[in-house]
Amino acid sequence: MRLAIVATPSLHRDQRPAPGSLDGDLIRARLSLDDAGFRVIDVDPGRDLAEQLDAMFDELVATRRTLVDADEAARDEASTLLLFYASSAVALSPDGELFLCLDPENPGVGDALSDVAAVFRDRARGEVLFVIECHHAPGATSRAVVAAAERAVASAETGIELLAAAHPIGSLDADLPSVLTRAFVEHLDEAEPERGLTAGAIARRVQESPALAGAIPCFARGQGRGSFFVLVPRGGVPGEVPAEGPAAAPPDAAGGEHAATTPAPAPDDPVAQYLAVGDTLIAASDLEGALTAYKKALALVGTAQRDARAEVYVRIAHVRWRQERHPEAIEGFEKALALAPEHRAALEALVEVRLAARDFAGLRTAEERLLSRIEGDADRFGLLVQSAERWEIIAGDTDRARELLERARELRPVEPSVLRSLGRLYEEAGDVQASLDARRDLIELVEDPRQRAVSLLELARAAIQGEARATLTEVTREQAGLELLERALDADPTLLDPLALIAILLSARQEWGELELAYRRMLDRAQRIADPRTRSDVVWELCRRLGLLFRDHLEDPGSALEAFEGAVAERPDDVAGRVSAASLARSAGRFERAAAHLQAAAVLDPGNVQVFHDLFDTFQKLRRTDQAWAAASVAVYLDAAESRERFLFEEHRPAGLVQPERGLSAGAWELLRAADRDRALEEVLASVADAAIRARLAQRAREKKLPRLDPAARADAERSAAGVVRLFAWASRCLGIATPAIYFLKDAQIGVAAVPVGEPSVLVGGEALRGRTAAELAFLVGSHVAYHVGPHRLLLHFPSLEELGVCLAAAVKLTRPSEPVPAEIEAAVLSLMPLLDQELTEIERDALEAAVFELYEIRAPLDLAHWAGSVERCAARVGYLLTGELPVAASSLSRADAPGVLTAEEKIGDLLSFTVSDAHHALREELGVAIQP
Numbered sequence: 001m002r003l004a005i006v007a008t009p010s011l012h013r014d015q016r017p018a019p020g021s022l023d024g025d026l027i028r029a030r031l032s033l034d035d036a037g038f039r040v041i042d043v044d045p046g047r048d049l050a051e052q053l054d055a056m057f058d059e060l061v062a063t064r065r066t067l068v069d070a071d072e073a074a075r076d077e078a079s080t081l082l083l084f085y086a087s088s089a090v091a092l093s094p095d096g097e098l099f100l101c102l103d104p105e106n107p108g109v110g111d112a113l114s115d116v117a118a119v120f121r122d123r124a125r126g127e128v129l130f131v132i133e134c135h136h137a138p139g140a141t142s143r144a145v146v147a148a149a150e151r152a153v154a155s156a157e158t159g160i161e162l163l164a165a166a167h168p169i170g171s172l173d174a175d176l177p178s179v180l181t182r183a184f185v186e187h188l189d190e191a192e193p194e195r196g197l198t199a200g201a202i203a204r205r206v207q208e209s210p211a212l213a214g215a216i217p218c219f220a221r222g223q224g225r226g227s228f229f230v231l232v233p234r235g236g237v238p239g240e241v242p243a244e245g246p247a248a249a250p251p252d253a254a255g256g257e258h259a260a261t262t263p264a265p266a267p268d269d270p271v272a273q274y275l276a277v278g279d280t281l282i283a284a285s286d287l288e289g290a291l292t293a294y295k296k297a298l299a300l301v302g303t304a305q306r307d308a309r310a311e312v313y314v315r316i317a318h319v320r321w322r323q324e325r326h327p328e329a330i331e332g333f334e335k336a337l338a339l340a341p342e343h344r345a346a347l348e349a350l351v352e353v354r355l356a357a358r359d360f361a362g363l364r365t366a367e368e369r370l371l372s373r374i375e376g377d378a379d380r381f382g383l384l385v386q387s388a389e390r391w392e393i394i395a396g397d398t399d400r401a402r403e404l405l406e407r408a409r410e411l412r413p414v415e416p417s418v419l420r421s422l423g424r425l426y427e428e429a430g431d432v433q434a435s436l437d438a439r440r441d442l443i444e445l446v447e448d449p450r451q452r453a454v455s456l457l458e459l460a461r462a463a464i465q466g467e468a469r470a471t472l473t474e475v476t477r478e479q480a481g482l483e484l485l486e487r488a489l490d491a492d493p494t495l496l497d498p499l500a501l502i503a504i505l506l507s508a509r510q511e512w513g514e515l516e517l518a519y520r521r522m523l524d525r526a527q528r529i530a531d532p533r534t535r536s537d538v539v540w541e542l543c544r545r546l547g548l549l550f551r552d553h554l555e556d557p558g559s560a561l562e563a564f565e566g567a568v569a570e571r572p573d574d575v576a577g578r579v580s581a582a583s584l585a586r587s588a589g590r591f592e593r594a595a596a597h598l599q600a601a602a603v604l605d606p607g608n609v610q611v612f613h614d615l616f617d618t619f620q621k622l623r624r625t626d627q628a629w630a631a632a633s634v635a636v637y638l639d640a641a642e643s644r645e646r647f648l649f650e651e652h653r654p655a656g657l658v659q660p661e662r663g664l665s666a667g668a669w670e671l672l673r674a675a676d677r678d679r680a681l682e683e684v685l686a687s688v689a690d691a692a693i694r695a696r697l698a699q700r701a702r703e704k705k706l707p708r709l710d711p712a713a714r715a716d717a718e719r720s721a722a723g724v725v726r727l728f729a730w731a732s733r734c735l736g737i738a739t740p741a742i743y744f745l746k747d748a749q750i751g752v753a754a755v756p757v758g759e760p761s762v763l764v765g766g767e768a769l770r771g772r773t774a775a776e777l778a779f780l781v782g783s784h785v786a787y788h789v790g791p792h793r794l795l796l797h798f799p800s801l802e803e804l805g806v807c808l809a810a811a812v813k814l815t816r817p818s819e820p821v822p823a824e825i826e827a828a829v830l831s832l833m834p835l836l837d838q839e840l841t842e843i844e845r846d847a848l849e850a851a852v853f854e855l856y857e858i859r860a861p862l863d864l865a866h867w868a869g870s871v872e873r874c875a876a877r878v879g880y881l882l883t884g885e886l887p888v889a890a891s892s893l894s895r896a897d898a899p900g901v902l903t904a905e906e907k908i909g910d911l912l913s914f915t916v917s918d919a920h921h922a923l924r925e926e927l928g929v930a931i932q933p
Helices: 021-031 049-064 070-078 113-123 142-153 179-190 199-208 210-215 270-283 287-300 306-322 326-339 344-356 360-373 377-395 398-411 416-429 432-443 449-464 474-491 497-508 512-526 532-552 557-570 575-587 591-604 609-621 625-637 643-652 666-672 679-702 723-735 774-788 790-797 801-815 823-839 842-858 864-883 886-894 904-915 918-927
Strands: 002-007 039-042 081-092 098-101 127-136 161-168 218-222 229-231 741-745 752-755 761-765
Touching: 002 021, 002 049, 021 039, 021 081, 021 179, 049 113, 081 113, 081 142, 098 113, 098 142, 113 127, 113 142, 127 142, 127 179, 142 161, 142 218, 161 179, 161 199, 179 199, 179 210, 199 218, 270 287, 270 306, 287 306, 306 326, 306 344, 326 344, 344 360, 344 377, 360 377, 377 398, 377 416, 398 416, 416 432, 432 449, 432 474, 449 474, 449 497, 474 497, 474 512, 497 512, 497 532, 512 532, 532 557, 532 575, 557 575, 557 591, 575 591, 575 609, 591 609, 591 904, 609 625, 609 643, 625 643, 625 886, 625 904, 625 918, 666 864, 666 918, 679 790, 679 801, 679 823, 679 842, 679 864, 723 741, 723 761, 723 774, 723 864, 752 774, 774 790, 774 864, 774 886, 790 801, 790 864, 801 823, 801 842, 801 864, 864 886, 864 904, 864 918, 886 904, 904 918
Parallel strands: 002 039, 002 081, 081 127, 127 161, 741 761
Antiparallel strands: 081 098, 161 218, 752 761
């Protein structure tokens, strides 16, 4: 008995060859030829290999037990030759164990070669040869892989002869069999029949060939217990024990099985002797002589021996087939089946010969007959697929091919190759709905969610348009498209193109209720999106669409308002969403909500005049006269005031400077500061401000850079004849802060400038301020004193962003020494740190550590420019609050000499939105200057 067990992977789902899959086709075809005479057994790449081999050996044992006596069984065992061939991707475990990875759909799963060798060691009763072609990942070396194969097979212990080669995946042409496999087959073809060919001789030819040595990175042979004859010499192997067993089917042109070494017949069994003669003549291509021998054997077999007669009829039919006498071959197979209806070889041969005779009616009958005798679903599935291919390609009968594939689909509903073929056949037959169903099921097998969603979207478009337009009703194809689009959204909720197409379809049909449900389902799906930003974007888009749907088609302003508010909750900078929500809220009489949305829109788009018109109207409805006047003042400034707005503005326009009844409290500064500033960063700067200023002054004193002030120039802010000096005292009282020391230089060309000394001090130049109105001076003074409050003071001593960055980096590094410092400021930071460390009190140090800890817990990027810009906005707001006149504030900002982080336009835009804010109104009420209703 000569058995070849072939273990190679199947193709990928997309029909690409996996490493080793082409090798299997070549080795099967060659080993089953007459001169080799192997019976080829394939293993299932998706099942455990060792378990399959154990089952095979169990079947061999059961077969031996059917022999007549123990002597025959012993001869059968002694003559058994087992060739195990494997070609596949391999993997090495961390401890060097080799695994055969046969299943291309599960590349991380493998069978240990040592387990396979152990099965042969324990179960095989004859000679064993392993031929292993290893395709390894680039990370491993071919030498290491071959060494692992040698360790796994352990030829010295198991007696298994080994031929092993290894090469990296991708180093060979993917459309050709591997080098060792091609060389193995070529040596078989070149061998002399009289001498045969051993595995050792093949190994020597491989090792001695310069061409193969360059093509195979590493090759090794493990010596078994004897000489394994891959090709048996015509005269037989010297010293071989004759084996006897059941006769196999003779060779046939269509690939039937036949053992090249027929067991020697017993001397007293003439039937077996004639069969042996016939088999020998078949091998010598003497078909007529073989036919005569088989007929003689048939004449000696009794009619009661039904199985034996069936076997002879099969041999006779195979000869007729090789003689291309198809009707007589069919007759012979039919006679065999009449005696043994379960004879698998006869059933399979009858199918093949009817196909060769192009007897398609008989082919259908033969196929159904074979299918009725197959018990295993795997065999039945394979036969159905194979038969479908025959009917489509050879017979040209796509109806029969489709019928067989549908039966195969019942056995394996999600087999990609079947679904792919059915989709094509349904489309060719004009059954568009069935084609769509098959293609949809095929797409559902795609593992990547985005790719599956895109494929479903493309299929939906094909269902709605394409050939579906000519074959399906409009309702049917649109419904099919909608179902596919819903599946696409289920696959990947981040892909919104399917939703847009759903909206187009349902809008065209004016099915607004269905469209609402589609949006609601999508909102539920959006909660599965892992990335928070992507999830927020999707929810925003869905809420926006729902808002438009409720507003424009369902006439439900309450639900529309909720939807738009859901959108702006996800994207607060959505100006259009804010304006839409405000409009709906005003229509519903919900003026508080409308005001909030319009105030937010004013921040986002301060140049939008309509927003201020709507705010004026809304504040009037709310009886907020002061805020309505503020909205009117913006419209007047923008030169777009309507008559009602201009009337209210002129009625309450202040005459001269603001005359507050009381000063601001310390908490009021929270209303003056920008709401979007970095509060964690500001807390760090506030905690270190006093110590940093002391350290900076000490540093300047050491460098002899402290400015000197003339005591004679110091002015009394309460009694000075200069109005600008008195404005400092007035502004400080209004703002609830201490008045800085004022040094008035009547003829100086400077305007207002802070002096970096220990006491908060300001230089005021009379000449530069000459000609300015009281309101302009009030704005200038107010915006300046804002820099003398809290952490804002740092900008007076660290005026540039680079200097402020040095201060922040030094403060952080004192509490987090391992924190890196940018190379360009490292020297300045190291210079400031000792002074800062010395100036910090225990209370300040504790506050700094807590603030830095909180800052790094947030893990947000540090943006000093944004914080400095927020201080500039705060200063402009302070100046405006004290003047109450937007034109004065705007013109003062536009002609400011000192450049800042923000442009004048940005500061003016901030003042416009600040004017209509609740914060501005609260500040005016605290000062006692708000207009009462």
